[in-house]
Amino acid sequence: MRTRHRWFAALVGVAFLSLSIQRAALAGVIDTEEYLNALDRQATIEHIDSVLARDEVRAALEQHGVDPAQASERVAALNDHELHALATDLDNLPAGGSILAVAGIVFIVLLILELVGVIDIFKKI
Amino acid sequence: MPFFPQTEYQCGPAALATLLASAGAPVTADELGPEVYVEGLRGSLQAELLGATRRHGLIPYVLAPRSEALLAEIGAGRPVLVLQNLGLPRVPVWHYAVVVGYDAERDAIVLRSGTEQRRLERSRRFLRSWQRGAEWAFVAVEPGALPATATPDAYVRAVADAERLLPARGADAAFAAALDRWPDDELVLFSAANRRLGGHDAAEAIALYRRLLARDPGHAAARNNLANALADEGCYAQALLEARAARSAVAAGDALYAAIDDTVATIERAATAVPAAACP
Numbered sequence: 001m002r003t004r005h006r007w008f009a010a011l012v013g014v015a016f017l018s019l020s021i022q023r024a025a026l027a028g029v030i031d032t033e034e035y036l037n038a039l040d041r042q043a044t045i046e047h048i049d050s051v052l053a054r055d056e057v058r059a060a061l062e063q064h065g066v067d068p069a070q071a072s073e074r075v076a077a078l079n080d081h082e083l084h085a086l087a088t089d090l091d092n093l094p095a096g097g098s099i100l101a102v103a104g105i106v107f108i109v110l111l112i113l114e115l116v117g118v119i120d121i122f123k124k125i
Numbered sequence: 126m127p128f129f130p131q132t133e134y135q136c137g138p139a140a141l142a143t144l145l146a147s148a149g150a151p152v153t154a155d156e157l158g159p160e161v162y163v164e165g166l167r168g169s170l171q172a173e174l175l176g177a178t179r180r181h182g183l184i185p186y187v188l189a190p191r192s193e194a195l196l197a198e199i200g201a202g203r204p205v206l207v208l209q210n211l212g213l214p215r216v217p218v219w220h221y222a223v224v225v226g227y228d229a230e231r232d233a234i235v236l237r238s239g240t241e242q243r244r245l246e247r248s249r250r251f252l253r254s255w256q257r258g259a260e261w262a263f264v265a266v267e268p269g270a271l272p273a274t275a276t277p278d279a280y281v282r283a284v285a286d287a288e289r290l291l292p293a294r295g296a297d298a299a300f301a302a303a304l305d306r307w308p309d310d311e312l313v314l315f316s317a318a319n320r321r322l323g324g325h326d327a328a329e330a331i332a333l334y335r336r337l338l339a340r341d342p343g344h345a346a347a348r349n350n351l352a353n354a355l356a357d358e359g360c361y362a363q364a365l366l367e368a369r370a371a372r373s374a375v376a377a378g379d380a381l382y383a384a385i386d387d388t389v390a391t392i393e394r395a396a397t398a399v400p401a402a403a404c405p
Contacts, residue, residue, distance in 0.1 A: 028384045028387035028389075028391055029319070029322065029323075029349075029350055029384075029388075030384050032281065032288075033285050036282060038379075038380035038381050044380060064163045064164060064166055065164030065165045066163060066164070070159050073160075074160060074161075074176060074177075076290075077175075077180050078172055078173070078175075079286040082172035082175065082176070086172055090170070091166070093171070094170075094208060094210070094219040094258065095163060095167070095169060095219060096136050096137050096140075096169050096219040096220055096221035097134040097162070097169055097219065097220070097221070110212070110216065113213070119211060119212055119254075120209075120246075120250070
């Protein structure tokens with residue numbers, strides 16, 4: 001029984017060894033994303049920045065009421081460029097669905113523009 | 126074609142559900158709310174609509190900011206999610222809708238918008254609101270299909286961004302579709318070869334890297350990866366030659382230098398550890 005165990009352990013050891021040799025041989029592969037980043041200096045900067053940006057965006061989403069578990073998955077679906085944009089200026093980016101936050105004279109001007117057909121704010125959205 | 130009417134501020138999840146369901150992803154607006162909506166902004170961000178599309182196994186492809194691109198996709202039967210500014214440049218009211226057709230007779234754009242399943246907007250008026258949103262639009266592409274207006278460069282980037290989130294078969298199909306459509310494009314060849322190498326189909330990857338290198342012998346990244354693929358097949362002598370050639374093709378300060386140098390070092394170590402095999 002004991003010899004059998006030892007034999008099995010040796011087999012597993014060899015399997016791991018050959019696996020690690022294969023893995024090691026693939027260590028320097030340049031994947032498509034890495035290659036595209038290398039072509040473009042701005043992309044390189046955004047890539048280096050992306051780990052930080054991911055944390056910033058996740059924190060910002062949570063601050064804005066997004067469930068923390070969802071926030072992690074949501075930032076994981078973004079590319080470097082998108083993360084960078086959101087980390088830089090999340091509050092001022094277009095957020096489709098926003099309401100009109102104006103009153104008084106601006107409101108009246110908008111109403112007139114709507115009536116003459118320049119804008120389309122007051123339709124049912 | 127599916128339609129999900131929106132509730133308050135929820136034009137993002139609603140428009141996205143309409144788009145994704147049209148591309149065959151079984152998802153509803155209610156399910157997408159927690160994936161894209163941001164309570165504090167009372168709206169959804171463009172980047173997150175793209176991210177959620179990836180999470181549902183589809184490839185978001187942002188269109189060139191031209192009305193011709195939008196109409197070409199519609200003409201090919203593919204709905205387009207658009208960002209409109211219904212207000213003014215200084216007083217924006219951002220809104221997402223899905224363009225599903227063009228009514229030539231009335232010169233009107235047909236939209237799924239808000240609570241309206243079929244809204245007609247005069248072309249000029251629609252285009253003005255779209256231009257105020259920087260003409261942003263995207264389509265959701267099922268792996269294996271190509272958008273009508275796809276360019277090899279933009280399509281490969283879109284797939285590379287989605288690759289981690291797609292099922293393996295989906296990502297394979299997406300790169301294969303690009304290779305079918307643009308068999309001689311260098312970025313397409315490179316990315317398709319990388320996909321094969323990552324999927325442990327080293328033999329096919331080697332063939333694709335060689336095809337690319339026949340067109341562009343100075344492509345150091347391809348030569349570096351060819352070296353890795355050869356090493357993966359146990360062909361260390363050939364791998365070492367390719368790795369060294371790749372290294373001598375780039376300057377020491379190049380962004381790819383470290384990876385290539387790593388390849389050379391790794392293969393040098395492996396070459397002494399394992400005897401040479403019979404190689405092609």
